[in-house]
Amino acid sequence: MTPTPEIPGPTDDFRFRVHATDGAARTGAITMPRGTIRTPAFMPVGTAATVKAMYPEQVRALGADVVLGNTYHLMLRPGAERMARLGGLHRFMRWDGPILTDSGGFQVMSLSSLRKLDEQGVTFQSHIDGTRHHMSPERSIEIQGLLGSDIQMQLDECVRLPAEPKAIESAMHLSLRWAERCRAAFGEQPGKALFGIVQGGDVPALRVESAKALVGLDLKGYAIGGLAVGEPQAVMLAMIEAVEPHLPAGKPRYLMGVGTPDDLMRSVARGIDMFDCVMPTRAGRHGLAYTRHGRVNLRNARHAEDTSTLDETSTCPAARDYSRAYLHHLVRSDEILGMMLLTWNNLAYYQDLMAGLRGAIAAGRLADFCDETRAGWARAEGART
Template identity: 65%
Template sequence: MSSKVSFELKATDGAARTGVINTPRGDICTPAFMPVGTAATVKAMMPESVRATGADILLGNTYHLMLRPTAERIDRLGGLHKFMNWERPILTDSGGFQVMSLAGLRKLTEEGVTFKSHIDGSKHALTPERSMEIQRLLGSDIVMCFDECPALPADRARIAESMRLSMRWAKRSKDAFGDRPGHALFGIMQGGLESDLREESAEALKEIGFDGYAVGGLAVGEGQEAMFDCLDYAPGYLPEDKPRYLMGVGKPDDIVGAVKRGIDMMDCVLPSRSGRTGQVFTRHGVVNIKNARHSDDPRPLDEACNCPACTNYSRAYLHHVFRSNEMISGMLLTWHNLHYFQEIMDGMRTAIAAGSFAAWEADFHAGRASGDIEPV
């Protein structure tokens, strides 16, 4: 076990990379997908079940946890790892994105953001310093800088102004983070879909110096093509010897496209949220379990999958429990989705190490394009 956080690049294939992030709480194999444990839980999953899917690291959410149960309470109870019974690494986001997307009546100044809680309307303030304090109280292994993320589309002047504010906040985050052996601080590149602003942001972050670097401000409404266009150049502006994290992504083909372009880490609520709404990701595309075609189908969701939903239950049963609003439905479908996402990551790591990423990617897309099995 490492006493500090470090990154070791093991192999590359084109722009795709595989490596390992060493942390005191365990190694994170990259490319890595981080299930989202917003409020100190991956919804519908036990922590040991999340680990069984192959996850090395979880994401916790500063905004949600500061409001309920509060970072101070979690700290008194022994920190987030102990609180939620997850002893492996945890990354916490800074709260900036949720303030943009959830909070009511927010006010942005050079100092930070004041906002009203979406839960009870109470007033709160988040600054780079307060975000660092909350994440320290939570005890997360990877801490994210506090940044401002404008929703796209936005005009160039607004994106540039926002990016430069985020860079000033990045410096304040680094200063407030201080010296914390065993914990890492990641900077967040902004700049919308403007190559020169992305480069300016990357240069500012490198000058400050971080343990890893995120590509922020994507997957906020710009569409996959525009996101991939940005990822064709943005990761290349960041240091090769540090992990690169694409925040809030995504669907299976988004993830594969991002890794192809040099991304090492991703997170998304999609596998768990979709599982609760009956949407299932398989190697043959997306299955909607609520459809009547599954009601008499004795076959598994995916015969090649060895998750509990596929090895122990039929489509007919999964359809029935979903239509009956039974809790086990969200549990089994979420487990399957998380298992499938981790299977994709494992497949990519193996293919990159073997120098066969292009062939793996072609098989991946061909399988998903083939469509679901014929109805019975």
């Protein structure tokens, strides 16, 4: 464990520095022209140029340093070329900090009803209007460039688990070939970064092979993809443990699409620096709140006359100032304000959790912090039953 230095300001280049460690966990900072990303970091998902039910100013005020946009959705609507004519994604959505865009590969696989995948890329039918599109590794990088994103992701093939080992291996090797093409298309862009994506399903040897090959491309960062797709948490954690020793210590590690607060804590303890997930925003739109007291389902009738708030100690007004009875009423009435308040609460909790993890790592007490957090959830759950 080492002391945490002052957080550096923006730079003209992309840099990552580890400030302190606690076991495999580390806290640090990614610095780039549009700002500094404190790690471990949770990136709110702004799929279609908006973090649903939130103003950009709210997201920033909660402590988010970076948000995520999605290449698939934005290429379909409003369109990458139109976005470029409008000044890029940052200006379009009024977000002046860093933006990471994922490549669109996962959405092509999961949302498109008709698709054809080959060595050149994937041809697919839009889930919006049925129009046909082609996404190659080069086109994915071109679109992300037109959007103006700061961190771009390679195009990859994501296989849903469980899957046959041969299918997993084939997808992993195709993703590696696409990574090479993305690297060539990206070239050298000062101040921006291209991340590779480690694939290999639930087969540790394939994960290690993928990681080693990607490291050979000397990218600015490395993601672990193809998890949080239905496999047990233990499988996800085992894949992180298999991959982590083979990723450079001096570059950020990003676990894609994860996850619950417990997933975040366990993954941070295994050396992950960056996360994204729709869970806090989606849960907020469906009446579920994440708090230091655990999850609270505001649809439950028990909250109908409960005048207590979600968390009287929170700095977030949604958690501190509105009664559970009122939130229950909004949710049961399908009022938009209920979705807004619970999303606000959830993102605040996730950012507070990440700040707590960063502080715990710097102080050398990550295990205690995680134990205390889980104990708080357990006490609240015991009180409810």
